Amino acid sequence: MSQSAVKRLYLMQVGIMPEYAIPIVCYLVQTGDGKNILIDSGLPELMPEGESEFENGQDVIEQLASIGLKPDDIDTVISTHYDGDHAGRHAAFTKAQYVVQRSHHEQAPGNARFAFTRPQWDQPMERIRLVDGDAELLPGLELIETSGHVPGHQSVLVRLSKTGTVLLTIDAVPFRESFVRDLADDGSDADAIRASTNKLLDLVEREKVGLVIFGHDPEQWEGLKKLPEYYE
Numbered sequence: 607m608s609q610s611a612v613k614r615l616y617l618m619q620v621g622i623m624p625e626y627a628i629p630i631v632c633y634l635v636q637t638g639d640g641k642n643i644l645i646d647s648g649l650p651e652l653m654p655e656g657e658s659e660f661e662n663g664q665d666v667i668e669q670l671a672s673i674g675l676k677p678d679d680i681d682t683v684i685s686t687h688y689d690g691d692h693a694g695r696h697a698a699f700t701k702a703q704y705v706v707q708r709s710h711h712e713q714a715p716g717n718a719r720f721a722f723t724r725p726q727w728d729q730p731m732e733r734i735r736l737v738d739g740d741a742e743l744l745p746g747l748e749l750i751e752t753s754g755h756v757p758g759h760q761s762v763l764v765r766l767s768k769t770g771t772v773l774l775t776i777d778a779v780p781f782r783e784s785f786v787r788d789l790a791d792d793g794s795d796a797d798a799i800r801a802s803t804n805k806l807l808d809l810v811e812r813e814k815v816g817l818v819i820f821g822h823d824p825e826q827w828e829g830l831k832k833l834p835e836y837y838e
């Protein structure tokens with residue numbers, strides 16, 4: 607395997623929605639040649655008014671520090687989408703390039719839902735890499751476009767040497783129970799959510815994904831390895 611391939615996947619819980627014990631999480635991928643790629647950054651340091659259902663835990667910066675990493679060691683931040691529990695600390699990573707779906711980034715300034723996190727994600731364009739649809743970021747790390755939860759949401763596929771292929775669904779499939787074909791849902795964007803769910807189910811079959819990590823599943827989360835442990 608080439609040195610630039612993915613070597614480790616770390617999972618961190620950075621916060622919680624206490625009412626349902628729902629974990630707020632982000633991920634770190636390390637390559638054999640020493641690149642550090644963060645996937646999402648968790649909740650903002652100070653929660654906005656009206657967001658009292660969220661509670662900060664040990665934040666991403668403290669957790670990275672516990673394995674010897676400073677914010678400036680992060681080369682890339684894969685931004686799955688700009689919701690407050692995913693993009694809340696983006697601006698802390700001042701040396702990183704942000705990778706986001708073009709369709710997500712371009713609609714965000716006009717979408718009130720992403721106004722609160724705007725100081726985090728509204729970075730100079732030379733620091734943002736816009737992606738159109740599915741894309742391989744580097745050997746063993748692929749972005750999967752999964753619009754529905756929000757336009758231009760992305761999930762992430764990670765190929766590891768021992769664990770095998772891991773799918774991070776993020777909010778395309780927040781809970782294991784909704785990872786079913788032709789999901790019945792009549793909310794807004796139901797068709798897009800269903801299409802993304804089916805796309806990920808197809809991907810799991812085609813790529814023989816051994817581990818599917820759901821975006822916010824309390825039961826599954828309990829049984830997963832968390833930083834400082836990792837998957838390799």
Ligand SMILES: [Zn+2]
Binds near residue numbers: 692777821
């Ligand atoms: Zn979320």
